[in-house]
Amino acid sequence: MTNARDRLIVGLDVPDLAIASAVVSELGDTVSFYKIGYQLAFAGGLDLARELVRDGKQVFLDLKLLDIDNTVAKGVESVLGIGASMLTLHAYPKAMRAAVEAARGTDLCLLGVTVLTSMDAEDLREAGYDIDPQALVLRRAEQARQAGMGGIVCSAAEAASVRDVVGPDLAIVTPGIRPAGSDHGDQKRVMTPADALRSGATHLVVGRPIVKAADRKAAALAILADMQA
Template sequence: MTDAVADRLIVGLDLAHVADAEKVVKELDGVAHFYKVGYRLAYNGGLEFARDLVRDGKSVFLDLKLLDIDNTVAEGVENIAKMGFRMLTLHAYPKAMRAAVAAAKGSDLTLLGVTVLTSMDAEDLKEAGYQDDPQTLVLRRARQALDAGMGGIVCAATEAAAVRQIVGADMAVVTPGIRPAGADQGDQKRVMTPRDALVAGASHLVVARPIIAAPDRRAAAQAILADMASA
Protein backbone atom coordinates (compact mmCIF):
# COMPACT_ATOMS: atom_id res chain seq x y z
CA MET A 1 0.00 0.00 0.00
CA THR A 2 1.41 3.39 -0.93
CA ASP A 3 2.18 6.00 1.70
CA ALA A 4 -0.13 8.40 -0.16
CA VAL A 5 -3.12 6.13 0.48
CA ALA A 6 -2.10 5.35 4.06
CA ASP A 7 -1.78 9.07 4.78
CA ARG A 8 -5.48 9.48 4.00
CA LEU A 9 -6.62 6.92 6.59
CA ILE A 10 -7.06 8.26 10.13
CA VAL A 11 -7.63 5.52 12.69
CA GLY A 12 -9.93 6.71 15.46
CA LEU A 13 -8.57 5.64 18.84
CA ASP A 14 -11.99 5.83 20.47
CA LEU A 15 -10.90 3.85 23.50
CA ALA A 16 -11.11 4.40 27.24
CA HIS A 17 -7.53 3.67 28.25
CA VAL A 18 -4.10 4.59 26.92
CA ALA A 19 -2.95 0.98 27.28
CA ASP A 20 -5.67 -0.11 24.85
CA ALA A 21 -4.70 2.62 22.39
CA GLU A 22 -1.04 1.65 22.63
CA LYS A 23 -1.99 -1.92 21.76
CA VAL A 24 -3.90 -0.78 18.66
CA VAL A 25 -1.00 1.36 17.48
CA LYS A 26 1.40 -1.54 17.99
CA GLU A 27 -0.85 -3.94 16.07
CA LEU A 28 -1.13 -1.48 13.18
CA ASP A 29 2.58 -0.71 12.97
CA GLY A 30 3.62 -0.51 9.34
CA VAL A 31 -0.01 -0.33 8.15
CA ALA A 32 -1.36 2.92 9.62
CA HIS A 33 0.44 5.99 10.91
CA PHE A 34 -2.30 8.62 11.36
CA TYR A 35 -4.43 8.52 14.52
CA LYS A 36 -7.35 10.46 15.99
CA VAL A 37 -7.50 11.17 19.71
CA GLY A 38 -10.88 12.38 20.92
CA TYR A 39 -12.70 13.14 24.17
CA ARG A 40 -12.79 9.69 25.64
CA LEU A 41 -9.05 9.08 25.49
CA ALA A 42 -7.91 12.70 25.83
CA TYR A 43 -9.42 13.02 29.29
CA ASN A 44 -7.75 9.84 30.54
CA GLY A 45 -4.09 10.46 29.74
CA GLY A 46 -4.63 10.71 26.00
CA LEU A 47 -3.04 14.12 25.49
CA GLU A 48 0.34 12.95 26.74
CA PHE A 49 -0.09 9.75 24.74
CA ALA A 50 -0.81 11.88 21.65
CA ARG A 51 2.42 13.79 22.25
CA ASP A 52 4.24 10.45 22.44
CA LEU A 53 2.76 9.47 19.09
CA VAL A 54 4.09 12.69 17.56
CA ARG A 55 7.53 12.03 19.04
CA ASP A 56 7.40 8.54 17.47
CA GLY A 57 6.81 10.06 14.04
CA LYS A 58 3.05 9.47 13.87
CA SER A 59 0.48 12.01 12.71
CA VAL A 60 -2.19 13.00 15.22
CA PHE A 61 -5.66 14.45 14.68
CA LEU A 62 -6.81 15.99 17.97
CA ASP A 63 -10.61 15.84 17.91
CA LEU A 64 -11.71 18.15 20.72
CA LYS A 65 -14.35 20.18 18.84
CA LEU A 66 -13.51 23.45 20.54
CA LEU A 67 -16.19 26.09 21.01
CA ASP A 68 -16.08 29.01 23.43
CA ILE A 69 -15.70 32.76 23.46
CA ASP A 70 -13.16 34.00 20.93
CA ASN A 71 -10.36 34.69 23.40
CA THR A 72 -10.65 31.26 25.02
CA VAL A 73 -10.63 29.48 21.66
CA ALA A 74 -7.60 31.49 20.57
CA GLU A 75 -5.66 30.73 23.74
CA GLY A 76 -6.41 27.03 23.44
CA VAL A 77 -5.38 26.91 19.80
CA GLU A 78 -2.15 28.81 20.53
CA ASN A 79 -1.08 26.12 22.99
CA ILE A 80 -2.25 23.19 20.87
CA ALA A 81 -0.35 24.56 17.86
CA LYS A 82 2.89 24.17 19.82
CA MET A 83 2.31 20.48 20.51
CA GLY A 84 3.07 19.11 17.05
CA PHE A 85 -0.38 17.78 16.18
CA ARG A 86 -1.41 17.74 12.55
CA MET A 87 -5.15 18.45 12.79
CA LEU A 88 -7.52 20.00 15.32
CA THR A 89 -11.31 20.30 15.26
CA LEU A 90 -13.56 23.11 16.39
CA HIS A 91 -17.24 23.64 15.78
CA ALA A 92 -17.76 25.64 12.59
CA TYR A 93 -19.10 28.84 14.12
CA PRO A 94 -17.72 31.82 12.17
CA LYS A 95 -16.42 33.82 15.15
CA ALA A 96 -14.71 30.78 16.68
CA MET A 97 -13.14 29.85 13.35
CA ARG A 98 -11.78 33.34 12.75
CA ALA A 99 -10.26 33.42 16.23
CA ALA A 100 -8.68 29.99 15.76
CA VAL A 101 -7.22 30.85 12.36
CA ALA A 102 -5.57 33.98 13.76
CA ALA A 103 -4.17 32.01 16.71
CA ALA A 104 -2.75 29.20 14.53
CA LYS A 105 -1.12 31.54 12.00
CA GLY A 106 2.44 30.50 11.21
CA SER A 107 2.04 26.96 12.55
CA ASP A 108 1.61 23.66 10.68
CA LEU A 109 -1.68 22.89 12.45
CA THR A 110 -4.61 22.22 10.12
CA LEU A 111 -7.82 23.57 11.62
CA LEU A 112 -10.99 21.65 10.78
CA GLY A 113 -14.48 23.05 11.16
CA VAL A 114 -17.03 20.46 12.29
CA THR A 115 -20.22 21.03 10.31
CA VAL A 116 -22.99 18.60 11.32
CA LEU A 117 -22.22 15.45 13.30
CA THR A 118 -22.70 12.25 11.32
CA SER A 119 -24.94 10.89 14.09
CA MET A 120 -27.51 13.62 13.35
CA ASP A 121 -30.31 13.69 10.79
CA ALA A 122 -33.01 16.25 9.94
CA GLU A 123 -35.14 15.37 12.96
CA ASP A 124 -32.17 15.77 15.29
CA LEU A 125 -31.42 19.21 13.87
CA LYS A 126 -35.05 20.23 14.22
CA GLU A 127 -35.06 19.14 17.85
CA ALA A 128 -31.91 21.24 18.41
CA GLY A 129 -33.61 24.34 17.02
CA TYR A 130 -32.21 24.40 13.48
CA GLN A 131 -34.53 24.99 10.53
CA ASP A 132 -32.10 23.65 7.90
CA ASP A 133 -31.73 20.04 6.82
CA PRO A 134 -28.25 18.53 7.36
CA GLN A 135 -26.90 19.16 3.86
CA THR A 136 -28.05 22.79 3.78
CA LEU A 137 -26.39 23.48 7.12
CA VAL A 138 -23.22 21.62 6.12
CA LEU A 139 -22.86 23.66 2.95
CA ARG A 140 -23.42 26.94 4.76
CA ARG A 141 -20.75 26.08 7.29
CA ALA A 142 -18.40 24.94 4.53
CA ARG A 143 -18.65 28.40 2.93
CA GLN A 144 -18.07 30.03 6.31
CA ALA A 145 -15.01 27.84 6.95
CA LEU A 146 -13.60 28.79 3.56
CA ASP A 147 -14.19 32.48 4.24
CA ALA A 148 -12.55 32.20 7.67
CA GLY A 149 -9.38 30.67 6.20
CA MET A 150 -9.74 27.26 7.81
CA GLY A 151 -7.61 24.35 6.64
CA GLY A 152 -10.55 22.04 6.14
CA ILE A 153 -13.88 20.81 7.37
CA VAL A 154 -15.41 17.68 8.81
CA CYS A 155 -18.60 16.41 7.20
CA ALA A 156 -20.38 13.19 6.33
CA ALA A 157 -19.06 11.51 3.21
CA THR A 158 -22.55 11.79 1.74
CA GLU A 159 -21.99 15.56 1.59
CA ALA A 160 -18.37 15.47 0.42
CA ALA A 161 -19.08 16.02 -3.28
CA ALA A 162 -21.21 19.11 -2.67
CA VAL A 163 -18.72 20.44 -0.12
CA ARG A 164 -15.79 19.94 -2.50
CA GLN A 165 -17.53 22.12 -5.08
CA ILE A 166 -17.65 24.92 -2.51
CA VAL A 167 -14.21 24.70 -0.90
CA GLY A 168 -12.17 23.79 -3.98
CA ALA A 169 -9.25 21.41 -4.24
CA ASP A 170 -6.97 22.72 -1.53
CA MET A 171 -8.99 22.38 1.69
CA ALA A 172 -9.10 19.10 3.58
CA VAL A 173 -12.46 17.35 3.63
CA VAL A 174 -12.35 14.86 6.49
CA THR A 175 -15.16 12.33 6.67
CA PRO A 176 -16.09 10.16 9.66
CA GLY A 177 -18.96 7.69 9.49
CA ILE A 178 -16.99 5.42 7.15
CA ARG A 179 -18.24 1.86 7.01
CA PRO A 180 -17.01 -0.99 4.78
CA ALA A 181 -19.72 -2.62 2.69
CA GLY A 182 -21.98 -4.73 4.91
CA ALA A 183 -20.65 -3.33 8.19
CA ASP A 184 -22.92 -2.32 11.08
CA GLN A 185 -23.64 1.43 11.00
CA GLY A 186 -23.82 1.70 14.80
CA ASP A 187 -25.03 5.16 15.83
CA GLN A 188 -24.01 6.75 12.52
CA LYS A 189 -26.83 7.91 10.24
CA ARG A 190 -25.01 9.31 7.19
CA VAL A 191 -22.39 6.75 6.15
CA MET A 192 -20.42 5.68 3.07
CA THR A 193 -17.83 3.06 2.09
CA PRO A 194 -14.13 4.04 2.00
CA ARG A 195 -13.87 3.90 -1.79
CA ASP A 196 -17.06 5.86 -2.38
CA ALA A 197 -16.03 8.54 0.12
CA LEU A 198 -12.79 9.22 -1.73
CA VAL A 199 -14.55 9.25 -5.09
CA ALA A 200 -17.02 11.77 -3.64
CA GLY A 201 -14.22 14.17 -2.74
CA ALA A 202 -13.02 13.29 0.76
CA SER A 203 -9.32 13.90 1.40
CA HIS A 204 -9.11 11.90 4.65
CA LEU A 205 -11.25 9.14 6.16
CA VAL A 206 -11.73 8.66 9.89
CA VAL A 207 -12.34 4.99 10.71
CA ALA A 208 -12.72 3.81 14.29
CA ARG A 209 -14.99 0.87 15.14
CA PRO A 210 -14.55 -1.08 11.89
CA ILE A 211 -10.84 -1.29 12.79
CA ILE A 212 -10.50 -1.11 16.57
CA ALA A 213 -13.43 -3.47 17.20
CA ALA A 214 -12.32 -6.00 14.56
CA PRO A 215 -11.04 -9.44 15.64
CA ASP A 216 -7.98 -8.83 13.42
CA ARG A 217 -7.34 -5.09 13.43
CA ARG A 218 -4.41 -5.27 11.07
CA ALA A 219 -6.39 -7.19 8.46
CA ALA A 220 -9.34 -4.81 8.85
CA ALA A 221 -7.12 -1.79 8.25
CA GLN A 222 -5.47 -3.44 5.25
CA ALA A 223 -8.89 -4.23 3.74
CA ILE A 224 -9.98 -0.61 4.15
CA LEU A 225 -6.75 0.64 2.57
CA ALA A 226 -7.26 -1.75 -0.36
CA ASP A 227 -10.79 -0.38 -0.84
CA MET A 228 -9.40 3.15 -0.72
CA ALA A 229 -6.70 2.31 -3.26
CA SER A 230 -9.36 1.09 -5.69
CA ALA A 231 -10.64 4.66 -5.89
Protein backbone atom coordinates in the same frame (compact mmCIF):
# COMPACT_ATOMS: atom_id res chain seq x y z
CA MET B 1 -0.56 2.04 -0.51
CA THR B 2 1.51 5.05 0.54
CA ASN B 3 -1.07 7.60 -0.55
CA ALA B 4 -3.95 5.71 1.05
CA ARG B 5 -1.95 5.26 4.25
CA ASP B 6 -1.52 9.02 4.57
CA ARG B 7 -5.27 9.51 4.16
CA LEU B 8 -6.56 6.88 6.61
CA ILE B 9 -7.06 8.18 10.15
CA VAL B 10 -7.76 5.53 12.79
CA GLY B 11 -10.02 6.77 15.56
CA LEU B 12 -8.67 5.79 18.96
CA ASP B 13 -12.14 5.94 20.52
CA VAL B 14 -11.22 3.75 23.48
CA PRO B 15 -11.51 4.27 27.25
CA ASP B 16 -7.89 4.10 28.37
CA LEU B 17 -4.25 4.36 27.36
CA ALA B 18 -3.61 0.62 27.68
CA ILE B 19 -6.12 -0.21 24.95
CA ALA B 20 -4.99 2.70 22.78
CA SER B 21 -1.35 1.64 23.06
CA ALA B 22 -2.30 -1.93 22.17
CA VAL B 23 -4.11 -0.72 19.05
CA VAL B 24 -1.14 1.39 17.96
CA SER B 25 1.29 -1.45 18.64
CA GLU B 26 -0.80 -3.98 16.72
CA LEU B 27 -1.22 -1.72 13.71
CA GLY B 28 2.47 -0.83 13.62
CA ASP B 29 3.59 0.74 10.36
CA THR B 30 0.30 -0.11 8.66
CA VAL B 31 -1.21 3.12 10.01
CA SER B 32 0.46 6.52 10.26
CA PHE B 33 -2.41 8.77 11.38
CA TYR B 34 -4.54 8.60 14.55
CA LYS B 35 -7.52 10.54 15.89
CA ILE B 36 -7.84 11.27 19.59
CA GLY B 37 -11.21 12.55 20.78
CA TYR B 38 -12.86 13.36 24.09
CA GLN B 39 -12.97 9.85 25.49
CA LEU B 40 -9.23 9.21 25.30
CA ALA B 41 -8.16 12.84 25.72
CA PHE B 42 -9.74 12.89 29.17
CA ALA B 43 -7.94 9.65 30.06
CA GLY B 44 -4.40 10.74 29.28
CA GLY B 45 -4.72 10.87 25.51
CA LEU B 46 -2.95 14.20 25.13
CA ASP B 47 0.25 12.65 26.51
CA LEU B 48 -0.20 9.80 24.04
CA ALA B 49 -0.58 12.38 21.28
CA ARG B 50 2.84 13.78 22.15
CA GLU B 51 4.32 10.28 22.10
CA LEU B 52 2.79 9.49 18.73
CA VAL B 53 4.19 12.71 17.27
CA ARG B 54 7.64 11.87 18.64
CA ASP B 55 7.35 8.44 16.98
CA GLY B 56 6.69 10.03 13.60
CA LYS B 57 2.92 9.54 13.53
CA GLN B 58 0.39 12.22 12.68
CA VAL B 59 -2.31 13.12 15.19
CA PHE B 60 -5.79 14.51 14.65
CA LEU B 61 -7.13 16.05 17.87
CA ASP B 62 -10.91 15.90 17.58
CA LEU B 63 -11.74 18.26 20.42
CA LYS B 64 -14.44 20.33 18.68
CA LEU B 65 -13.55 23.61 20.37
CA LEU B 66 -16.28 26.20 20.84
CA ASP B 67 -16.06 29.05 23.32
CA ILE B 68 -15.45 32.78 23.50
CA ASP B 69 -12.80 33.99 21.07
CA ASN B 70 -9.99 34.36 23.62
CA THR B 71 -10.53 30.88 25.05
CA VAL B 72 -10.56 29.30 21.60
CA ALA B 73 -7.35 31.12 20.65
CA LYS B 74 -5.56 30.07 23.84
CA GLY B 75 -6.70 26.49 23.31
CA VAL B 76 -5.24 26.48 19.82
CA GLU B 77 -1.96 27.88 21.15
CA SER B 78 -1.75 25.01 23.64
CA VAL B 79 -2.45 22.45 20.92
CA LEU B 80 0.41 23.86 18.86
CA GLY B 81 2.77 22.73 21.62
CA ILE B 82 1.61 19.13 21.20
CA GLY B 83 2.55 18.97 17.54
CA ALA B 84 -0.79 17.70 16.26
CA SER B 85 -1.46 17.89 12.52
CA MET B 86 -5.21 18.54 12.73
CA LEU B 87 -7.60 20.09 15.25
CA THR B 88 -11.38 20.41 15.08
CA LEU B 89 -13.66 23.16 16.23
CA HIS B 90 -17.35 23.68 15.64
CA ALA B 91 -17.80 25.74 12.48
CA TYR B 92 -19.13 28.92 14.06
CA PRO B 93 -17.69 31.98 12.30
CA LYS B 94 -16.34 33.88 15.32
CA ALA B 95 -14.68 30.79 16.79
CA MET B 96 -13.12 29.89 13.43
CA ARG B 97 -11.71 33.38 12.91
CA ALA B 98 -10.14 33.36 16.38
CA ALA B 99 -8.60 29.92 15.80
CA VAL B 100 -7.21 30.85 12.38
CA GLU B 101 -5.52 33.92 13.82
CA ALA B 102 -3.99 31.89 16.67
CA ALA B 103 -2.63 29.26 14.27
CA ARG B 104 -1.38 31.69 11.64
CA GLY B 105 2.10 30.84 10.34
CA THR B 106 1.98 27.22 11.59
CA ASP B 107 1.30 23.88 9.92
CA LEU B 108 -1.73 23.07 12.09
CA CYS B 109 -4.73 22.24 9.89
CA LEU B 110 -7.87 23.62 11.50
CA LEU B 111 -11.03 21.72 10.62
CA GLY B 112 -14.55 23.07 10.91
CA VAL B 113 -17.12 20.53 12.09
CA THR B 114 -20.29 21.16 10.11
CA VAL B 115 -23.02 18.70 11.15
CA LEU B 116 -22.23 15.59 13.17
CA THR B 117 -22.65 12.36 11.18
CA SER B 118 -24.86 10.98 13.95
CA MET B 119 -27.46 13.70 13.25
CA ASP B 120 -30.24 13.74 10.69
CA ALA B 121 -32.99 16.24 9.85
CA GLU B 122 -35.12 15.23 12.83
CA ASP B 123 -32.18 15.70 15.19
CA LEU B 124 -31.56 19.20 13.81
CA ARG B 125 -35.21 20.14 14.27
CA GLU B 126 -35.06 18.96 17.86
CA ALA B 127 -31.98 21.16 18.39
CA GLY B 128 -33.81 24.21 17.02
CA TYR B 129 -32.44 24.36 13.48
CA ASP B 130 -35.07 24.94 10.80
CA ILE B 131 -32.77 23.71 8.03
CA ASP B 132 -31.91 20.33 6.57
CA PRO B 133 -28.47 18.77 7.28
CA GLN B 134 -27.01 19.28 3.80
CA ALA B 135 -27.98 22.94 3.64
CA LEU B 136 -26.44 23.58 7.06
CA VAL B 137 -23.28 21.70 6.06
CA LEU B 138 -22.87 23.90 2.99
CA ARG B 139 -23.49 27.08 4.97
CA ARG B 140 -20.86 26.10 7.54
CA ALA B 141 -18.44 25.05 4.78
CA GLU B 142 -18.68 28.45 3.11
CA GLN B 143 -18.16 30.18 6.45
CA ALA B 144 -15.09 28.01 7.09
CA ARG B 145 -13.66 28.91 3.68
CA GLN B 146 -14.21 32.61 4.35
CA ALA B 147 -12.54 32.32 7.78
CA GLY B 148 -9.40 30.77 6.28
CA MET B 149 -9.76 27.32 7.81
CA GLY B 150 -7.67 24.39 6.60
CA GLY B 151 -10.56 22.05 6.01
CA ILE B 152 -13.98 20.70 6.80
CA VAL B 153 -15.35 17.70 8.69
CA CYS B 154 -18.54 16.39 7.13
CA SER B 155 -20.30 13.22 6.11
CA ALA B 156 -18.95 11.63 2.95
CA ALA B 157 -22.48 11.98 1.60
CA GLU B 158 -21.91 15.76 1.51
CA ALA B 159 -18.25 15.68 0.39
CA ALA B 160 -18.92 16.35 -3.29
CA SER B 161 -21.17 19.34 -2.65
CA VAL B 162 -18.77 20.68 -0.01
CA ARG B 163 -15.91 20.43 -2.51
CA ASP B 164 -17.90 22.63 -4.88
CA VAL B 165 -18.19 25.23 -2.11
CA VAL B 166 -14.67 25.23 -0.66
CA GLY B 167 -12.65 24.69 -3.84
CA PRO B 168 -9.79 22.28 -4.51
CA ASP B 169 -7.36 23.10 -1.72
CA LEU B 170 -9.17 22.56 1.59
CA ALA B 171 -9.06 19.17 3.33
CA ILE B 172 -12.34 17.29 3.60
CA VAL B 173 -12.24 14.82 6.48
CA THR B 174 -15.08 12.32 6.61
CA PRO B 175 -16.05 10.24 9.65
CA GLY B 176 -18.86 7.70 9.47
CA ILE B 177 -16.84 5.48 7.14
CA ARG B 178 -18.02 1.89 7.12
CA PRO B 179 -16.72 -0.97 4.93
CA ALA B 180 -19.42 -2.68 2.87
CA GLY B 181 -21.52 -5.00 5.05
CA SER B 182 -20.34 -3.61 8.41
CA ASP B 183 -22.57 -2.40 11.26
CA HIS B 184 -23.39 1.32 11.07
CA GLY B 185 -23.67 1.63 14.88
CA ASP B 186 -24.91 5.12 15.83
CA GLN B 187 -23.88 6.67 12.52
CA LYS B 188 -26.74 7.76 10.24
CA ARG B 189 -24.93 9.19 7.21
CA VAL B 190 -22.27 6.66 6.21
CA MET B 191 -20.29 5.62 3.12
CA THR B 192 -17.70 3.01 2.13
CA PRO B 193 -14.02 4.05 1.97
CA ALA B 194 -13.74 3.93 -1.83
CA ASP B 195 -16.99 5.80 -2.37
CA ALA B 196 -15.95 8.50 0.12
CA LEU B 197 -12.74 9.16 -1.81
CA ARG B 198 -14.62 9.26 -5.09
CA SER B 199 -16.94 11.84 -3.55
CA GLY B 200 -14.06 14.22 -2.82
CA ALA B 201 -12.89 13.32 0.68
CA THR B 202 -9.18 13.77 1.35
CA HIS B 203 -9.02 11.88 4.67
CA LEU B 204 -11.18 9.09 6.09
CA VAL B 205 -11.74 8.54 9.80
CA VAL B 206 -12.33 4.90 10.68
CA GLY B 207 -12.77 3.86 14.30
CA ARG B 208 -14.79 0.84 15.35
CA PRO B 209 -14.41 -1.20 12.12
CA ILE B 210 -10.67 -1.34 12.89
CA VAL B 211 -10.41 -0.93 16.66
CA LYS B 212 -13.15 -3.51 17.40
CA ALA B 213 -11.95 -6.01 14.79
CA ALA B 214 -10.62 -9.40 15.88
CA ASP B 215 -7.60 -8.76 13.64
CA ARG B 216 -7.06 -5.00 13.60
CA LYS B 217 -4.16 -5.05 11.16
CA ALA B 218 -6.09 -7.14 8.66
CA ALA B 219 -9.08 -4.81 8.98
CA ALA B 220 -6.87 -1.77 8.33
CA LEU B 221 -5.22 -3.43 5.35
CA ALA B 222 -8.62 -4.28 3.87
CA ILE B 223 -9.73 -0.66 4.17
CA LEU B 224 -6.45 0.58 2.66
CA ALA B 225 -6.93 -1.81 -0.26
CA ASP B 226 -10.44 -0.49 -0.82
CA MET B 227 -9.13 3.07 -0.72
CA GLN B 228 -6.30 2.25 -3.11
CA ALA B 229 -8.70 0.65 -5.56
